[in-house]
Amino acid sequence: MSKAPEVLIVGGGAAGIIAARRAADSGARVTLLEKNERLGMKILISGGGKCNLTHAGSMEEIRRQFRPNEGRFLKPSFYRFTNHQFLEILHSRGLRSYVRPDGRIFPVDPANAKDVVALLTEYVEEAGVRIRYKSPVAGIDVTNGAVQGVRLDDGTTLRASRVIVCTGGSSFPATGTTGDGWRWLSDIGHTIVPLRAALAPMYLADVHADWSGVALRDVVLRARAGREGKEIAHWPGDLLFTHKGVSGPTALGVSREVAERDAGAVPSPSTLEADTIPARSFEDLHAAFRKELTDNPRRTAASLVTPYVPSRLVDPLLSAAGVAGDTRGSQFPAKALKKLVSTLKGWPLGDVRHVPLERGEVVAGGVSLDEVDPQTMQSKIVSGLYLCGEVLDIAGPVGGYNLQAAWSTGYVAGDAAAKSASQ
Ligand SMILES: Cc1cc2nc3c(=O)[nH]c(=O)nc-3n(C[C@H](O)[C@H](O)[C@H](O)COP(=O)(O)OP(=O)(O)OC[C@H]3O[C@@H](n4cnc5c(N)ncnc54)[C@H](O)[C@@H]3O)c2cc1C
Structure with missing residues (x-):
């Protein structure tokens, strides 16, 4: 045998x-x-x-x-x-x-x-x-x-x-x-x-330690080739802020493309932005906000944003949009409203510093x-x-x-x- x-x-x-x-x-x-x-x-x-x-x-x-x-x-x-x-x-x-x-x-x-x-x-x-x-x-x-x-x-x-x-x-x-x-x-x-690296968290150049532990639910995270650059990847789901940057399904989802791009000799690091209300278009949201402000002239910028982002992130988002939280309907400049909506639809989170392969x-x-x-x-x-x-x-x-x-x-x-x- x-x-x-x-x-x-x-x-x-x-x-x-x-x-x-x-x-x-x-x-x-x-x-x-x-x-x-x-x-x-x-x-x-x-x-x-x-x-x-x-x-x-x-x-x-x-x-x-x-x-x-x-x-x-x-x-x-x-x-x-x-x-x-x-x-x-x-x-x-x-x-x-x-x-x-x-x-x-x-x-x-x-x-x-x-x-x-x-x-x-x-x-x-x-x-x-x-x-x-x-x-x-x-x-x-x-x-x-x-x-x-x-x-x-x-x-x-x-x-x-x-x-x-x-x-x-x-x-x-x-x-x-x-x-x-x-x-x-x-x-x-x-x-x-x-x-x-793939399916990894990402470390950001400018870290907001006080956001650590906060999650944005049901957003779309976009990675771009430098500021205002071409989109290289996007992923829908939750985004979690950590003490070094971002994690959660959306971050993991775009990390491979970011790591690949940033491994080459690129003129600028990849950047991230979050669409906090992916289900609605810019135009739709802009029209809804404008109507809201006309109907309720005392409505503030902060109260418009509050339903869409966790309370700890309301001020940071307003500051990214360059809009004071107490701006009211009656004095809301058209330009500021556009900026607020475009920030909700594409909140810049900054440059990616590193995608740790070992994580x-x-x-x-x-x-x-x-x-x-x-x-x-x-x-x-x-x-x-x-x-x-x-x-x-x-x-x-x-x-x-x-x-x-x-x-x-x-x-x-x-x-x-x-x-x-x-x-
Ligand atoms: C945190 C985390 C969560 C994950 N969650 C999921 C999930 O939920 N679902 C999913 O589909 N995937 C998940 N993955 C991915 C998944 O675990 C891997 O894709 C999968 O384990 C790969 O299988 P593998 O057998 O190729 O390697 P491994 O499972 O990593 O096995 C390799 C083995 O080789 C042994 N080894 C290495 N070198 C030597 C050596 N010199 N001599 C002897 N032995 C050696 C190692 O000790 C290890 O036991 C996750 C991964 C991580 C890190």
Whole structure:
């Protein structure tokens, strides 16, 4: 009887977990090497500890959330291992999930990310995968274009003709993701597309510490190429002011484009502005305010603004518009009214000073997708080497898309590595 093929997997995060189980189910002897003392450290902090498991859209809708080249690359794996297939793993083991109105899927309370990781750890263990914790890998051995195994930090070597690298990105390095994979992969000939922050908060040049903790709800945040410059990105949702700048879904949503632009030699930093009333046009709002001031001549500028921004931000917004809060209907200059409405529709929040890569939910950039076969996740540079998850040049928006990319590419890598090793 021939011996089962050996597959080594480096990195026990979202992609590595699914890859390990699939490789074991496909008949391989699997060793999963993880530098931490537990699996899925990043899953544990995902979705604020609740874990946004995936998204409820069709796989085509999910795919379209990624940039076109990323979506094309992900297509085969998204159809091989879908959101429903992943959820079935959880549901069949008793963990229930629910869909939020925006399509994001979470475990039903009180279950949370911890329960997801515990369940997935069991899922890997029950397939007979050998998990080696506290086993940081230091490099990959390659001879004549074929993988030979991996080198551990302690100097030992593990031999295998199939190795899957899923060491993730380099944000939140305390979770174990310190960009190790990119160093080895670059050494053995892979192109690493420049790493950039994505889904990250943004630090502003002029910080208003007293606004920290205040949120603007249901706004649209716009990023521009310099003051009055062309729009480079916008995102609807909530905006949170922090002690260093801005965060929340809108900030995360535009951060990748800002980080990409500001990484180049640009004449001026990107700037941000908030449309505080996106549902209404300038003209509509202007007409409504003018009527209000005519009907109620004692109405003040401050009272017009109050329904739309939190009380702590009323004075700052008026001051940005250059309008005194006690300006009344009877003496409201036409120019001032226009300025007030245009500030509500595009409140300048200032220059972006920095987008911290290490604070992002994902890192954009990584192994060039041109160098990986999307049908198998096998490297086109080194045979027997498979790559999956965030180590690849993939970064989706917030919404469960990034974990789905890790689950799906992990599945395909595990399957292909095990099957090719047994041929
Ligand atoms: C704060 C935060 C919240 C997030 N929330 C969500 C969410 O709700 N939904 C969503 O879809 N996505 C979310 N994400 C993104 C998501 O967590 C990642 O996209 C996903 O975990 C990537 O999976 P991965 O397997 O590629 O990498 P990871 O899950 O990061 O796993 C990589 C593993 O490799 C190990 N490793 C690294 N180097 C070595 C080495 N040298 N030797 C051995 N092991 C090594 C690491 O310790 C780690 O366990 C969030 C991310 C963050 C930071």
